[in-house]
Amino acid sequence: MNNAVDLPLWAAVPVALLLVFGAGLTLIGSIGLVTLRSFYARVHAPTLGTTLGIGSVLAASMLYFSVVQSRWVLHEILIGVFMVITTPVTLMLLARASLYRDRQEGSSEVPPLPPPVPKEED
Amino acid sequence: MTRWLPYPLVALLLLGLWLLLTGSMSPGAFLLGGVLAVAGSGILVALLMPRARLRRLTTVPGLLRDIVVEVVRSNNAVAWIILQPGHAANRRSGFVRVPLDMHSPHGLAALACILTATPGTIWVEYDSSDGSMLLHVLDLIDDEAWVRIVKDRWERRLMEIFE
Numbered sequence: 001m002n003n004a005v006d007l008p009l010w011a012a013v014p015v016a017l018l019l020v021f022g023a024g025l026t027l028i029g030s031i032g033l034v035t036l037r038s039f040y041a042r043v044h045a046p047t048l049g050t051t052l053g054i055g056s057v058l059a060a061s062m063l064y065f066s067v068v069q070s071r072w073v074l075h076e077i078l079i080g081v082f083m084v085i086t087t088p089v090t091l092m093l094l095a096r097a098s099l100y101r102d103r104q105e106g107s108s109e110v111p112p113l114p115p116p117v118p119k120e121e122d
Numbered sequence: 123m124t125r126w127l128p129y130p131l132v133a134l135l136l137l138g139l140w141l142l143l144t145g146s147m148s149p150g151a152f153l154l155g156g157v158l159a160v161a162g163s164g165i166l167v168a169l170l171m172p173r174a175r176l177r178r179l180t181t182v183p184g185l186l187r188d189i190v191v192e193v194v195r196s197n198n199a200v201a202w203i204i205l206q207p208g209h210a211a212n213r214r215s216g217f218v219r220v221p222l223d224m225h226s227p228h229g230l231a232a233l234a235c236i237l238t239a240t241p242g243t244i245w246v247e248y249d250s251s252d253g254s255m256l257l258h259v260l261d262l263i264d265d266e267a268w269v270r271i272v273k274d275r276w277e278r279r280l281m282e283i284f285e
Contacts, residue, residue, distance in 0.1 A: 025197060025201065028201045028204055028205065029201075029204070031204055031205075032200070032203075032204035035204065036204070038215070040215065040244075040258050041215050041260055043244055043258075044200060044241055044242055044243075044244060044258075044260045045200070045204060045241075047200070047238070047239065047240070047241040047242075048197055048200060048201060048204075048241050050239075051193050051197060051239055051240075051241060052193060052194060052197040073145065074142060074145070075142050075143055075145055077142060078139060078142055078143060084235060084239055085235065087238070087239065088234055088235045088238035088239060088245070091238050091244055092234065092238060092244070092245060092246070095244055095246045095258065096246060096247060099246055099247065099256075110217065111217045111219065111256065
C-alpha cells in the first residue's frame, strides 16, 4: 500500500527536509567513525546519528504517517526514548573496556587509576 | 496500595508506554497496560531497585529545554570537527576528571545519559570511593571550563531534582 501520492505539498517538503537532514547527520557521524584518529575520539562520532540524526528521521516519520492516516501517530517517541536510554550504556561499556585494556598495557594516553582512598573505620 | 504498586511512577510510565505503543485509548488497552504496569513494577521489587525521591519537579522543563539546545549545538560542533580534517592537528581531545557532589544513583544515571547523549562528551568512569567522574571530551580546550560546565549546567539542577 503506497500512499505517498496523497501527501500534500505542505507536509511533503518538511518531511523530505527532515529526512535528508537526519540522514546527512548520520552520514557525517559514520564518516567521523572512519576518519577520526584515536578510539576515544571515534566513539564520539556515532552520537550524531543517535541524537539529532534519529530525532529528525523520527519527526519526519511522525509527520508523514500522521498526515497520511489523518490521526496522531506518536509511537516513534518511544524509539527516541529507548535510543536515548540505551546508547549511553553501549558507549560507556566500549569506552570502559578500552580504558581497562589501555591501563593494563600501561599506555600513557589514558589517565591512571586514581589511588584508592583508605576506608575510615569508625 | 504499596504492596500492589510499590513504584507508582514507574507503573504510570509503563502504562503510558503501552498506550503509546498500541496507539489506542480503548478500555482493553488500559486493562492490558495496567496489568503489565503492575507486573513490571513488581519485578523491580525483586531487583531491589533503590527508590528515587523526586523533588523540585519545576526544574525539569528548563533542564529538558537546555538538553535539547545543548544536543543541537554540540551536534553542529562535532559535525564541523569531522568535516574539517585539517583542524585535527590543532585539536586536542582528552580526559577530564570531574569531582562530583551528587551521590544519588538515579541522578548519576541521568547525568551519564545527558553527557553521553551530547555529542563531544562521553562519561567514561565513576569512582564511588571519592565521587569523581572521568569524562572524555572530543574538543578539549580548557579542563577547568569543562568541570564548571558539568557542575553548573547539569549537576546542580539534577541534585535539586534527585537529592
